[in-house]
Amino acid sequence: MKIYKRLLTFSGNLGSFMLPYFIVTILMSVFSLLNFTFMIPLLDILFNSEESFTVPETLLTLDDFQLNGEFIKEYAYQEFGLLMLEKGKLSALMLICTFTFLASLMTNTFRYIERRLAENYRRNTVALLRTKIFDRVLSLDIGYLTNSKKSDIMARSTTDVTEMENAFSALTTFIKDPIMLIVFFSTLIYLSPTMTMFVFLILPVSGISIGLIAKKLKQVSHNLQDISANLLGVLDETIVGMRVVKGFNADNYVKSSFEKSNQGYVKEYSDFASKRELASPLSEVMGVFFVGVLLYLGGTIVLSDDPSLSASEFMAYLVLFTQVLNPVKAISGNVSNIQRGMAATERIFQLLDTKPSIKDNPEAKELTEFKVGIQFKDVTFGYEEKDVLKGINFELKKGQMLALVGPSGGGKSTLADLIPRFYDPRKGSVEIDGNNIQDYKLNSLRSHMGIVTQESILFNDTIYNNIAFGTDATMEQVEEAAKIANAHEFIIKTDEGYNSIIGDRGSKLSGGQRQRLSIARAILKNPEILILDEATSALDTESEKLVQNAIQHLMKGRTVLVIAHRLSTIQEADNILVIKEGEIVEQGNHQNLMNIEDGVYKKLQELQEYSK
Numbered sequence: 001m002k003i004y005k006r007l008l009t010f011s012g013n014l015g016s017f018m019l020p021y022f023i024v025t026i027l028m029s030v031f032s033l034l035n036f037t038f039m040i041p042l043l044d045i046l047f048n049s050e051e052s053f054t055v056p057e058t059l060l061t062l063d064d065f066q067l068n069g070e071f072i073k074e075y076a077y078q079e080f081g082l083l084m085l086e087k088g089k090l091s092a093l094m095l096i097c098t099f100t101f102l103a104s105l106m107t108n109t110f111r112y113i114e115r116r117l118a119e120n121y122r123r124n125t126v127a128l129l130r131t132k133i134f135d136r137v138l139s140l141d142i143g144y145l146t147n148s149k150k151s152d153i154m155a156r157s158t159t160d161v162t163e164m165e166n167a168f169s170a171l172t173t174f175i176k177d178p179i180m181l182i183v184f185f186s187t188l189i190y191l192s193p194t195m196t197m198f199v200f201l202i203l204p205v206s207g208i209s210i211g212l213i214a215k216k217l218k219q220v221s222h223n224l225q226d227i228s229a230n231l232l233g234v235l236d237e238t239i240v241g242m243r244v245v246k247g248f249n250a251d252n253y254v255k256s257s258f259e260k261s262n263q264g265y266v267k268e269y270s271d272f273a274s275k276r277e278l279a280s281p282l283s284e285v286m287g288v289f290f291v292g293v294l295l296y297l298g299g300t301i302v303l304s305d306d307p308s309l310s311a312s313e314f315m316a317y318l319v320l321f322t323q324v325l326n327p328v329k330a331i332s333g334n335v336s337n338i339q340r341g342m343a344a345t346e347r348i349f350q351l352l353d354t355k356p357s358i359k360d361n362p363e364a365k366e367l368t369e370f371k372v373g374i375q376f377k378d379v380t381f382g383y384e385e386k387d388v389l390k391g392i393n394f395e396l397k398k399g400q401m402l403a404l405v406g407p408s409g410g411g412k413s414t415l416a417d418l419i420p421r422f423y424d425p426r427k428g429s430v431e432i433d434g435n436n437i438q439d440y441k442l443n444s445l446r447s448h449m450g451i452v453t454q455e456s457i458l459f460n461d462t463i464y465n466n467i468a469f470g471t472d473a474t475m476e477q478v479e480e481a482a483k484i485a486n487a488h489e490f491i492i493k494t495d496e497g498y499n500s501i502i503g504d505r506g507s508k509l510s511g512g513q514r515q516r517l518s519i520a521r522a523i524l525k526n527p528e529i530l531i532l533d534e535a536t537s538a539l540d541t542e543s544e545k546l547v548q549n550a551i552q553h554l555m556k557g558r559t560v561l562v563i564a565h566r567l568s569t570i571q572e573a574d575n576i577l578v579i580k581e582g583e584i585v586e587q588g589n590h591q592n593l594m595n596i597e598d599g600v601y602k603k604l605q606e607l608q609e610y611s612k
């Protein structure tokens with residue numbers, strides 16, 4: 001219930017939607033009802049039931065008005081009677097047809113307004129929800145996002161939102177259809193209480209049996225979805241892995257697994273189809289049976305000696321009854337939609353309620369200037385229970401270059417991630433100019449830093465936008481940065497130069513070109529502190545040279561922390577930390593470290609020399 005309320009009030013003022021919606025729905029129902037009740041005088045005229053139109057001795061006037069069916073009926077018949085006396089039957093017929101048309105026009109006008117109101121409200125809510133989800137994902141810390149939650153977040157922001165959207169439409173039928181039902185049922189009761197009692201008895205019976213069939217169908221369609229996802233999975237894997245499939249002559253292997261899923265699908269589908277095709281004739285037969293009983297019951301009343309229902313009223317009753325079935329069907333059909341949608345909405349709200357663990361302290365201040373350096377004081381950190389970094393101490397002085405080296409998995413990237421506060425240490429502190437970085441505002445802290453990662457993180461946008469990346473840099477500034485990063489030459493050779501779109505994650509560029517764009521982006525930001533995770537992927541010598549040269553330009557005059565995979569690039573570093581199993585096992589400059597007999601650094605250096 002809470003979730004319904006939260007969803008409905010999500011885009012703001014529920015009252016400003018509900019009141020007009022409510023009024024419009026009532027008007028729509030009333031006009032729709034009028035539309036059908038005009039059938040009664042119409043039939044009376046057609047079938048010559050003149051006695052219905054006898055004009056009373058003393059005429060009713062509008063001064064006698066009472067808001068009840070009896071008065072309205074008598075007054076209407078009196079007026080029709082007068083009209084027939086004066087102008088003949090055809091004029092009365094004409095008048096009724098005009099009224100019917102007008103009522104239908106009004107019903108449909110209000111129906112249109114009702115749909116637009118519901119649609120607007122749904123669209124606004126869903127758009128706002130999407131924005132909120134995106135904002136929340138942006139605000140979540142990196143630790144949360146890497147913790148195997150990516151696909152979960154994707155599912156919540158796509159499939160769950162669609163489910164929720166469907167449920168939202170269904171939710172409005174829960175407001176609209178009960179109003180329709182009340183208006184129609186009150187008229188049915190007014191026309192014939194006996195028959196309506198019978199209708200009350202049969203409706204739940206037919207509703208439950210149709211519901212049972214629908215439930216069975218839903219179950220089968222679920223299995224069908226699973227199998228079809230499986231089928232797509234096999235196809236996807238085969239296309240992506242075609243090189244391996246062909247290389248290993250594994251055609252028959254993938255073919256047989258596809259065939260297995262395919263046959264499963266065929267079998268499940270035939271099960272589904274047989275149930276689905278049965279559902280419609282079954283419910284029709286059931287419907288006809290009930291209508292048959294109703295016809296008999298009504299017929300008995302009409303043909304009795306003292307009928308409480310005229311033939312024309314009975315016909316109108318039957319037509320109205322068919323109209324009652326629509327909202328009943330809509331409500332029962334939407335129950336499962338709503339349930340599914342509410343489960344999805346709950347998952348969306350869980351995501352929205354996730355609080356980021358890395359956020360600004362209430363007393364956080366701006367980091368206006370970086371003066372002295374970065375210090376790690378006894379820093380311990382771990383992702384899970386195990387410590388990945390253990391008691392790390394070092395200082396990176398302003399303007400110096402510090403390199404991290406060591407075996408894979410030692411904790412180098414983790415250490416670098418603590419500087420922009422992607423994670424907070426478990427123990428100890430990371431400080432800038434002697435102040436804990438947690439005392440600075442995150443934005444101001446990160447504004448002093450530039451990060452170039454192993455993977456060039458690019459977006460499916462123009463080259464210009466990828467370099468400018470949210471800043472309002474001019475084309476000249478972007479070009480300047482690209483020139484320093486050795487990227488200008490290749491950029492101007494692309495079809496549209498700086499306006500070329502680079503594809504998903506930069507898929508239209510080579511590895512080296514992607515890296516140079518990332519470097520250009522960092523050069524443009526011109527950060528005081530540079531965190532550089534050297535790319536491990538091999539580039540050809542020419543491209544490698546261009547990238548290295550760009551990196552040299554980028555590092556000039558900055559405070560640099562570099563995670564080095566090629567030791568040749570860090571011989572100039574002021575300080576090198578050798579990290580192994582979360583600890584600093586050696587430190588010093590290249591020469592100092594090479595002098596340590598049996599040292600880790602020396603061994604790594606020899607290993608790289610050897611593998612050249």
Ligand SMILES: Nc1ncnc2c1ncn2[C@@H]1O[C@H](COP(=O)(O)OP(=O)(O)OP(=O)(O)O)[C@@H](O)[C@H]1O
Binds near residue numbers: 146384410412
């Ligand atoms: N998000 C994470 N969740 C859990 N454990 C992680 C996570 N990221 C890294 N680790 C673990 O932390 C340890 C250190 O990883 P890290 O990436 O910092 O090493 P590295 O020295 O940078 O390695 P490489 O040189 O291969 O990049 C590894 O054992 C790794 O498995």
